[in-house]
Amino acid sequence: MARLGWRRSRRLPHRNGRYSSAHFALGVCGTDREILSGQYGAAPHGEARLILGHESLGKVESAPRDSGLLPGDLVVGVVRRPDPVPCVIKINPALEHRGVLLEPASILAKGWEQVERIGHRTSSWQPRTLVVTGAGPIGLLAALMGAQRGLHVHVLDRHESGVKPALVHDLGGTFHSGPIADAIESLAPDIVRECTGAPSLIREVLGRPPPGGIICLAGISSAGQTLDIDLGWLNRALVLNNHVIFGTVNANRRHYELAVLTRADPKWLSRLITRYVPLERWDEALERRPDDVKVVIQFPAG
Numbered sequence: 001m002a003r004l005g006w007r008r009s010r011r012l013p014h015r016n017g018r019y020s021s022a023h024f025a026l027g028v029c030g031t032d033r034e035i036l037s038g039q040y041g042a043a044p045h046g047e048a049r050l051i052l053g054h055e056s057l058g059k060v061e062s063a064p065r066d067s068g069l070l071p072g073d074l075v076v077g078v079v080r081r082p083d084p085v086p087c088v089i090k091i092n093p094a095l096e097h098r099g100v101l102l103e104p105a106s107i108l109a110k111g112w113e114q115v116e117r118i119g120h121r122t123s124s125w126q127p128r129t130l131v132v133t134g135a136g137p138i139g140l141l142a143a144l145m146g147a148q149r150g151l152h153v154h155v156l157d158r159h160e161s162g163v164k165p166a167l168v169h170d171l172g173g174t175f176h177s178g179p180i181a182d183a184i185e186s187l188a189p190d191i192v193r194e195c196t197g198a199p200s201l202i203r204e205v206l207g208r209p210p211p212g213g214i215i216c217l218a219g220i221s222s223a224g225q226t227l228d229i230d231l232g233w234l235n236r237a238l239v240l241n242n243h244v245i246f247g248t249v250n251a252n253r254r255h256y257e258l259a260v261l262t263r264a265d266p267k268w269l270s271r272l273i274t275r276y277v278p279l280e281r282w283d284e285a286l287e288r289r290p291d292d293v294k295v296v297i298q299f300p301a302g
Helices: 030-036 093-119 137-148 164-169 180-187 199-205 231-240 253-258 266-272 279-286
Strands: 003-005 011-013 019-021 025-028 055-062 074-077 088-090 129-133 152-156 174-176 191-194 214-217 244-247 273-278 294-298
Touching: 025 093, 030 279, 055 093, 074 093, 088 253, 093 137, 093 191, 093 214, 093 244, 093 253, 093 266, 093 273, 093 294, 129 137, 129 180, 137 152, 137 164, 137 191, 137 266, 152 164, 152 180, 164 174, 164 266, 180 199, 191 199, 266 273, 273 279, 279 294
Parallel strands: 129 152, 129 191, 152 174, 191 214, 214 244, 273 294
Antiparallel strands: 003 055, 011 019, 025 055, 025 294, 055 074, 074 088
8 A cells, every 4th residue: 555645745836925835735625614614524434534635745755676666646526435446546646736626536537428428329419518506616627627628618607796707718718607498498508517506597597408418416405505496397398308307426437537627728737736835724715705715734844
C-alpha cells in the first residue's frame, strides 16, 4: 500500500496575491457543507467517525515496487467503498495544484460516458447544443467537456458578476441569467446537464428539451422540498419526445482516467480555484462567498 505524505514541496503564486500549494490539498464542495450541517451522512459501519475530504490531492512518500507509483508522484484518491485496487490515480505532474479538480471532473466524465451511450442508441444522433444549469465547479467542468466535444455551450446561473461569466465566455460558450424555461425553449438543447440540485430548476428542465433530448442530473437536492408538477404533462412529454433523464454521482476508476484535465488550458483551470484556506482555518472554507467557485484547503508544511 502506498504511503501518502502531506508535506508541501513548493508554493505557487496565486492571482489574488496569496500562495497556493502545489500539492496536498482538499477541495470543498456542497456535499461537505451539507454533511457538516447534519442533512445526511453517517460513519461507516464499525467506525466512530465519518472523515470528510473526497476531493483530495496528495504526494506519494513510499510505495511497493510493483505498485506503479514512485516517491514524489502526485495522486488523487478514488471515492469508492470498498476501494478499488489500486485506490489512487497517478496524475500528470504538470497539473500541479489543479489536480485537486480531478475528483469532480471524474463525475462529469462519467456523466458524458453515459450521455454518449444513451445518445448512440440511434445511429443518427449528432448533438449540437448543450445547456448547463449552474456555474459552480461541476457546471463549469461540464461546460469545459462540452466545449471539448465541439458543442455549442450555454451556461445558466443567477450570478452575473464575478469570474463565472468570463470563464464561460473563454470556453467559447454563452452565459445566461434569465428564466431557464425560456432559455431551453429557445435553444432546444440536445443535452441538459443540471448541476445545481435546485428542485425549482429541475422542474423547469424536465420535459422541455426537443425530441431525443437527454437530461443528466448531477446536483444533489435537499430532502423535504415539495413542488407542484403536472405528472400527466411530464409523462406525455417524456414518452412522445423519447426523452431520457438519469442521475450520476461519484465515478469508477476509469472515469478518473477519462477526465483528462491536461487537455484543458491550465490557466483556465487555475481560475476555477478562487480561494485557498490554510488547514488551521478550515472553517472559513465552508463559508459561501459571492465570488467563490472552488475553495481549497491547504495542508501545512510537515
